[in-house]
Amino acid sequence: MASVGTIDRDFLHQAVRLAMGGRGHVEPNPMVGCILVKDGRVIGEGFHERFGGPHAEPNALGACAESPTGATVYVTLEPCCHTNKKTPPCVPALVAANVARVVVGCVDPNPQVSGRGIEQLRSAGVQVDLVEDDCCRQLLAPFVAATVHRRPYVTLKWAQSADGKVAGPGGKRVRISNEASHRVIHEVRSRCDAVLVGIGTVMADDPLLTVRGVEPKRPLLRIVLDSDLRLPMHSQLVRTIDQGRVIDFCSKEAAEYSGTRAALASVGVEIHSVPSDRPGRLNLENLLSQIARLGITHLLVEPGPALAQSFFACGCWDRAWVFRSPKKIGGPTAPTAAEPPANAVAQTTIDGDVLTEYLNPNGIYFGPFPSADFTWVEAGSGKSEFRIPETRIKSE
Numbered sequence: 177m178a179s180v181g182t183i184d185r186d187f188l189h190q191a192v193r194l195a196m197g198g199r200g201h202v203e204p205n206p207m208v209g210c211i212l213v214k215d216g217r218v219i220g221e222g223f224h225e226r227f228g229g230p231h232a233e234p235n236a237l238g239a240c241a242e243s244p245t246g247a248t249v250y251v252t253l254e255p256c257c258h259t260n261k262k263t264p265p266c267v268p269a270l271v272a273a274n275v276a277r278v279v280v281g282c283v284d285p286n287p288q289v290s291g292r293g294i295e296q297l298r299s300a301g302v303q304v305d306l307v308e309d310d311c312c313r314q315l316l317a318p319f320v321a322a323t324v325h326r327r328p329y330v331t332l333k334w335a336q337s338a339d340g341k342v343a344g345p346g347g348k349r350v351r352i353s354n355e356a357s358h359r360v361i362h363e364v365r366s367r368c369d370a371v372l373v374g375i376g377t378v379m380a381d382d383p384l385l386t387v388r389g390v391e392p393k394r395p396l397l398r399i400v401l402d403s404d405l406r407l408p409m410h411s412q413l414v415r416t417i418d419q420g421r422v423i424d425f426c427s428k429e430a431a432e433y434s435g436t437r438a439a440l441a442s443v444g445v446e447i448h449s450v451p452s453d454r455p456g457r458l459n460l461e462n463l464l465s466q467i468a469r470l471g472i473t474h475l476l477v478e479p480g481p482a483l484a485q486s487f488f489a490c491g492c493w494d495r496a497w498v499f500r501s502p503k504k505i506g507g508p509t510a511p512t513a514a515e516p517p518a519n520a521v522a523q524t525t526i527d528g529d530v531l532t533e534y535l536n537p538n539g540i541y542f543g544p545f546p547s548a549d550f551t552w553v554e555a556g557s558g559k560s561e562f563r564i565p566e567t568r569i570k571s572e
Contacts, residue, residue, distance in 0.1 A: 185309070187211055187218075187250040188281055191232075192311045194223045195252050200367035200393025201226045204473045206319035210236040210251040212244055212275070219247060231256065233266040237273055245274040252281040252312040257293040267296045277303040281312025285323050317494065317540045318473040327464040328369070328475040329540055330492060332484055333361065335499040335529075336513040342481060345507035349381045353499045356527040362390045364497070369472040370397035370423075374483040375406055384412050385478075386419055397472065399423045401463070401483065403456050405430035405447070409439055417444045423470070425463055427452045460492045484514035494539035500530045 195209030202208075202224045210232035212220040219242050222235025230238075233255055237244055255266040255278070270278060278297055283306065284290050297304050313320075318329040335353040336342050344350040353361070365371055366387045373383060378400055385398040398420055400407055405426040407414065413422050423446045431437060431449035441447060448466055450458040467475060477487065487493045496516045516534040523532045535541045 183216075184250070184279055184305070185307070187213055187248075188252065188279060188307060188309055189311055190218075191221075191223075191250045191252050191281070192315060194221055195232065195315055198224045198226070203227065203318065203369060203394070204322055204471060206253060206316045208232040208251065208253045208315075210249060212236050212240060212247045212249055214242070214244075214247045220244065229263070231263055231266050234264075234269050237269060246276045247273075248277040248279060249275050250279045250281075252309075252315055254280050254282065254284040254289060254291075254306075255293045255297065256284065256286075256289050257296050258286075258288040265293075267293050267300075270297065271300040271302065275302060277305065280304060280306045281309045282306075282316065283308070285316065285320050314541070321494070321540050322468055322473045325540065327461075327468045327492075328472045330464070330475050330477060330487070330494050331364070331368070332477045332479055332487060332493050332496040332516075333364065333499075334479060334484065334497075334513060335501065337501050337503055337505040339504045339506060340513050341505040341507075341510040342513045343380070343511050344505055345509045347380055347509075347511055350505065352501045352503070352505075353529050354501070354527050357499050357529045357531065359389055360526060360531070361499075362387050365396060365476060366390050366392045368396065368474045368476040369394070370399050370467065370470075370474075371476045371478060372399040372401060372467075373478050374480055375400055375402040375404075376480050376482070377478065378402075378407060378411055378413065380480075382412050383478075384416060384419075386416070395420060397421050397423060397470070399425065399467070399475075401425055401458060403427045403430065403452065403458055405434040405436050405440075407436070407440060407445065409436075409443070414440065414443060414445060421446060423448060425450050425458060425466070427458060457486070460486060460490050464492055479514075481511055481514045488514065488517050491536065491538055494536050494541065496534040496536075498532050498534070499526075500532065502528055 191209035191211045195207040198207045205227055209223040211218055220236045220240030222232050222239050224232045233251060249270060255270060257265045257267045294304050321327055321329040334342055337352055371385050387396055398413055402424050403426055407424050425448050428449040431447060437447055450463050453459050518534045518536055520532045521535050523530060
């Protein structure tokens with residue numbers, strides 16, 4: 177691993193911010209950014225914009241304002257060298273462009289590439305400095321989850337009142353977070369492959385689980401964790417099947433014996449069975465493995481307290497976002513939120529609501545860069561906060 181200077185890291189982190197322009201469009205590929213620099217000047221930049229489209233390197237080369245000969249390339253991920261994919265490999269394009277140096281943010285975890293792209297560049301006489309930068313690696317979190325761990329990257333999200341309640345007395349549905357927080361929630365949904373809730377949430381709240389008020393980046397799958405296959409035919413999920421796929425994960429016993437299966441399948445609900453740890457509790461590790469096989473790289477879970485605790489107990493989570501409202505609900509029968517078993521890594525205020533991010537120290541997490549959805553900036557007080565990257569990119 178090379179020792180690089182502050183200027184190198186600054187350009188590399190500029191490429192990180194650039195890469196986030198592809199968020200929500202490139203999956204299941206990783207977000208990648210690339211910048212070409214000559215004599216301290218940026219002469220070209222690009223990012224992977226959409227799945228199946230050109231990678232960051234050819235986009236940056238194509239945008240060069242002058243010849244890239246002798247330039248330094250800053251790229252967040254090791255340039256690809258394999259050919260069994262939709263687009264040509266990037267290593268030959270960099271070699272043909274006569275670049276002098278490539279600063280690589282991190283090695284590609286894909287075994288078809290891992291280290292080979294760097295080796296080919298060096299064999300062609302290009303200087304390569306590998307950084308293994310935490311910001312670059314965190315960009316890959318969903319890709320690492322799918323490629324290495326064979327499961328999706330898991331984000332848990334819920335809202336709770338100032339007194340720690342997630343619903344009203346007796347579990348009655350109440351509005352907790354404000355409009356600005358709701359927009360953030362829908363922005364996050366728009367970037368995920370799927371959103372998952374438990375059957376308890378369906379029975380209590382009858383949610384749609386669609387993206388509203390923001391432009392969806394890609395189709396969103398709606399998943400219900402439903403051990404006994406109780407998903408009602410009259411639920412909004414079933415009645416809006418034309419607005420997006422609905423997948424019900426139930427126990428093997430329910431899949432075999434429930435009379436509901438045929439009725440749900442007849443209207444297009446997809447039903448998958450999962451082994452149970454015990455009656456009423458599906459095995460979450462197996463569930464996530466099956467979800468990954470559906471091509472889902474980033475799963476948003478909107479759990480009630482019991483489901484959240486199940487994810488925490490088995491360690492099957494990577495990130496938790498908790499929206500805390502200043503309002504209190506009160507009442508001994510109002511359900512209390514689960515407590516994330518990790519320290520908070522970042523926090524911001526959204527029109528009075530406080531959004532706190534927690535990261536699983538044993539999950540897919542690489543450093544102080546909190547997530548691919550929010551990025552660190554320095555606040556005026558000298559403390560760090562996090563903001564939605566588009567806001568920062570536009571302001572720059």
